[in-house]
Amino acid sequence: MNDADQANPAASQPIVVWDGAPKLQNPLLLVAFEGWFDAGECATGALSWMRRRSEARRVCRIDPEEFFDFQESRPHIEIADEGQRRIRWPEIECHVVPAAPPHDLVLLSGVEPRMRWRAFCEGVVDIASRLGCELVVTLGAMVAGVAHSRAASVKASAQNGDLANRLGLDRPTYQGPTGIIGTLHxxxxxxxxxxxxxxxxxxxxxxGPPNPKGMRALLARFETVTGVSTGYRELDSSVQAWEQRVDEAVARDPEIVAYIEQLEADADRAAAENLPSGDDLALEFQRFLAEQRQLGLDNPESGESA
Structure with a gap:
């Protein structure tokens, strides 16, 4: 133990607490956090959806002690069925979902950490590396000037130029203050x-949550890009019911109705964008990952030096 660890005993505690690290098939890591970048709980809701409809099992968690101000993100007291009191701390858990070939999925979600973002992000890299994840996908949702009655638009970007070009993704251009997702990227x-x-x-x-339309849009875009089935069409009835509730609520205010009509017109003008087919995107995605695997085989020490 060095002097810094002696001064701060918690620093020697592991960030990631493992239940086990199974061998997975070409896994992809999906990440979403409750908080500022999760409007309508679309991102964490999408991961919860995949977790609920599959045989997911937890493989690890990130210890919350070093990453939260518990006066801000307070733990909750719960009464168990047997009458015992227990404290539920803010959670960031990682589950494995066996998916259709060629990918298993690793789902990391929970409350957005408040402190020590650099150390936290290194913990996420540790999870991805130990489970052999080939690629990471972050999910998010932001409030925007969009109409609830039109298709939810999902923006997709990648810093890797080859990956962005193959899948028709944007390259990041934002400059300015960022959050945990920007730090993680x-x-x-x-x-x-x-x-x-x-x-x-x-x-x-x-x-406000829940927003099944945003969830469905994220799941659909993920499936289109990767070819991994998410069952997003099973949310259609929930989306229709949500749209009807919103229609009934906004109909009482003529000013909001007029504003939404303007948003609808803007969305219709932008709908001319032509995207590659889902099959084409998924094929390019698999080619990219296959080439990355081959590079790893040709350069076995590249992962250690990265």
């Missing part, structure tokens, strides 16, 4: 782990 880039960002726009006049 930087850490993954420096660790030479390819990462894709998917983020959906949520109507600012109805940004």
């Amino acid at each position: 930087d850490t993954l880039d420096r660790a030479s782990l390819p990462v894709v960002s998917l983020r959906v726009g949520v109507p600012h006049y109805v940004a």
Whole structure:
């Protein structure tokens, strides 16, 4: 133990607490955090959806002690069925979902950490590396000037130029203050782990959770890009019911109705964008990962030096 660890005993505690590290088939890591970048709980809701509809099992968790201000993100007291009291701390857990070939999925989600972002992001890299994840996908949702009655638009970007060109993704252009997702992307880039960002726009006049339409849009775009089935069409009835509730609520205010009509017109003008077919995108995605695997075989020490 060095002097810094002696001064701060908690620093010697592991960031990632493992239940086990199974051998997985070409896994992809999906990440979403509750908080500022999760309007309508679309991102964490999408991961919860995949977790609920599969035989997911937890493989590890990130210890919350070093990453939260518990006066801000307070733990909750719960009463168990047998009458015992227990404290539920803010959680960031990682589950494995056996998916259809060729990929298993690793789902990391929970409350957005408040402190020590660099150390936290190194913990995420540790999870991705130990489980052999080939690529990371971050999910997010932001309030935007979009209409609830039109298709939810998902923006997708990747820093890796080859990956972005093949899949028709944007390259990041934002400069300015960032959050945990931006910090994580930087850490993954420096660790030479390819990462894709998917983020959906949520109507600012109805940004509260749940928002099944935003969830469905994120799941659909992820499936289109990777070819991994998410079952997003099973959310269609929930989306229809949500749209009907919003229609009924906004109909009482003529000013909001007029504003939404303007948003609908804007969306219709932008709908002319032509995207590659899902099959084409998934094929290019698999080719990219196959080439990355071959590079790893040709350069077995590249992962250690990254």
